[in-house]
Every structure is written in structure tokens, then in C-alpha cells.
Amino acid sequence: MRRTILNYLVVGLLMAFFSCNAFTAFAISIPMGILPRPLHCDVSSTEYIPLDRVVLLGANAEAQFWAARHLKSWYGKFAPKVELVAKDVSNMGDEEYELLIDDKGVNISARTLQGVRYALYSLRQIVIARTGTMEVDGWIAPKAIVKDSPKISFRGVHICWFRETEPWEVERLIRLAAYYKMNYAVIESWGTFRSSVAPWYGWKEGTMTKKEIKRLKAIADDLGITLIPQINVFGHATQARGAAGKHATLDVNPKYQPLFEPLMGWNWCLSNPETRKLLQALIKERYEAFGCPPYFHIGCDEAHLPSCPECASKPYSQLFLEHIKAMNETISSLGARTMMWHDMLIERGDSRWNGFVVNGTKETAAGFLQLPKDIIICDWYYGGVKPSYPTYDYFKEQGFSVLACPWNNADGIKAQSKYAYKVGAMGVLGTLWHHYFGHSLAKIYYALSNSMWNPEADVNINIDHYNLQRVHHHLRQIGWDMKLKNPRHAGTYYDEIPPEPFLNN
């Protein structure tokens, strides 16, 4: 306790030293912060101004409309007026913004709607209710200056929609990703998509309906994040975690066994022409359900060797190659680019990949060398810091675009993002898997958003107490946007006492 008080005193004295405002000279408070940390930013002032006017410099009427609508939704009857002022911002980037808060009000410079969105997301994180009253009767913002733009252009998160995942959870993950300035979210159905092409493909009570996707897409588009669908076209055909032992199709519809390899039904049967026809129809359906996005993820990780006599009798590299090429042609003809996981594309036992994720065979690695170069390789590694990530270099050397895909190791997230940025990879696609709640959620989003925005920033990437509180506050703001009433939907755990394995997280 003594140490805590001492820390507050030191912070207060430091802030007093740097403050030019006599009134706040000896104030003690926790400094403001913006997530992800902007490139250049000073939000340390304890001098606040009323939030009654936001001036957009260089933006257009669409951005003004967006800003007014969202400010009204965030601040109600005390929302500030939004004005447009002409300014030459032609040299600003697509996602760049400047935010200046001074005696004259809030001034935002941005060339695009996305720049205005990001400025307002930063602003929202530092605006507080006017103090000293029982109920909100206005809003105030600290004097601040922020000059900001991302270093990495593709900043994505991969979200799993499990049988027990509820739509509000997916919505919240999408909203938080957008709030932290990520611009893509891959949504993988784990047997939850309700297909009309093949209604038996997945659990019949799945909550990922076309209507629900349409609703989420509208929210995502409005918030500046693009949703990308995923269907696993090779392994993971069970649409269930391997450890769970379920099969979202065969457990209740055994007549479809020929579509899958006999052992567990884990792989699709690549020699069965019905498999290809079905997957092409499912891809088209999912692509349209997601509103024709620019990318489509086909999974392809952790596949097994074939176990049916037909697949086993053919050169598997050819079967694999023809299958992936057919999937890619379907996706290209729809107007999108294919994304796939990397691990089947390099060979187990090849010493170049020691310490990294390798599940391929000689056959799949050979098939990879003939794949079309417009496929984006999603290279996943869930460990910590390595001096280099040679698989990124390999896929790039082979002429492919590469996304670095870390999971929940904060130091690894930072190191992989940094390496991806250094070697000119396409970007970063973080993953959550089943860790989309509790401390893991805060930890991953904090590390991911900061690493993707500026991988070279001198930020402690392991979330500390104050930043954890910030993430919780941001989730509360999102809860207000979603008009949440159910206490189980608040915070990061459903219940006050989390399940035992998460008690210490």
C-alpha cells in the first residue's frame, strides 16, 4: 500500500512538473491513454474543455454525417455540433488523422471517412462526463494533440463462432476490433452457419443465420471493419474442435460419409467429385451471405493423410493441388482473393522449419509450389519471441502475400508483427480461438491492436493494470452501444466467479 501511494505521488509530481496550468499544478491522477497507442500523442493535460463543438477539417459531407450520428449516439442530448471546414489534406493517408483539442474546441483533420472514424474512436476514449453532478449533464475532453496513422495496412482478427457462441459475443468482438482500429475480421463457422444449399452441413440449431450475418455486416461496415467468411475445405471438415470429438455433419447425418475421409471424417475426401461441387456451392453461398467481401478464407490447416482407398491410390500432391486450385478459381471468379493457413504447405522433417508449425507432407509441400500466387498465406505461430520467422521469408520468396498470425502470447504477437512489418508482409491476422473472454480477451486485443498499429512502438505489450481497466471501460462503452441489459453480457466473464480453469487468468 505504501508503495502504491508513493507511486501516485511520483506520477502526480511528474505531471505537475510537465503541466503549464497553475490550477492543476499539484493534481494527482492516472494519465489518460488511447488504445492502440497513437504514433504521436500528448493526452497528459489535466485541463479539460467542454465538448460542444467538433470541427472536421478537409473531410466530406459523408464523414460529417457519420460523425454527427455517432456522437449523438454516444453523447445523447449533450452531443457536440459537427462542422465542416475546408483544408488541403491531400497529403494525408487513407487511415491517417490528427486530433487537436484546445480552447477553441475539438479539431479533426482527415482525408477519409476512416480517418475521421479513427479520430473519433481516439476522442471517445478520452472524453468523460462533466463532473460534480448526480447525472450526466455534459461532456468534457482534455486538451490534447494526436497525430496518428497505422504502420501496417491489413490488421485483422480471426473470430470463431462455436455452437455455444452467442451472436452478441461475435458482435462485441467485432465492435471492439473496430474500436481498436483493426480493419478486417475473419468469421469462422464451427458448424453454426445455417446453409440453404446444404442444411445438413452443421448443427441445425446454429445461430449464424444469413439474417444475423447481414445484421453484423451492416454494423461492421458502419464501424469501418470488413468481415471475411471462412470454410475449411481440407482438414477440420468436422467443424468441431479435434479435442471435442464431435462432427457437425456426421454425428446427426451419417449418410453423408462418402464426402469425408473414413478416419474421423476429419478431412474432406478430395477424390470425390461431389465434395468439390458441394464446397464450391457452399463458398458461393457464404460469399454472398457476407455481402461479396474482398477475401475468402479456406482454412486448410492440420489436415490428415487420406484414409479412403481412392485418395490413397492417387498422387496426393496432385489431388491436393487440383482441389485447392478449384477452390481458388471459384473464389477468384466471384471477385475475391483466397486466404489459407500455411502449415500443410511445408514439409515435416525439413530442418529449415524446426521450432515452427509444420504439418505438411512431401506431397502437400510439392503441391504448394504450383499453387496460384494470388493466394494469401496465413502463417500461424503461437509461441514467443524468435530472432526470425523463416517461414514468412519462404512464402514471400515463393511470390505469395503473407499474413503473420499469432495467438495469445503477447511477446510473440509483438515480435511477429514487428518481423512482418520489417520484411514487408501484407499484414497481421491475430487469432482468438476459444480464448474470447476473460483476461485472455483483454490481453490479446491489447497486444494485437498495439502491435499491428505500430509494431516498432516502445510499448510494454503485456497488459498492465491500468490498460486492463481501459479495456474493461471500452467494453462497457460497447455495451452501451449494444444496449446490453443482461449482467452475463457485461464484463469479460459471464459470471462473477469464472470457471475454475480461468480463476487465475
Ligand SMILES: [Zn+2]
Ligand atoms: Zn478420399
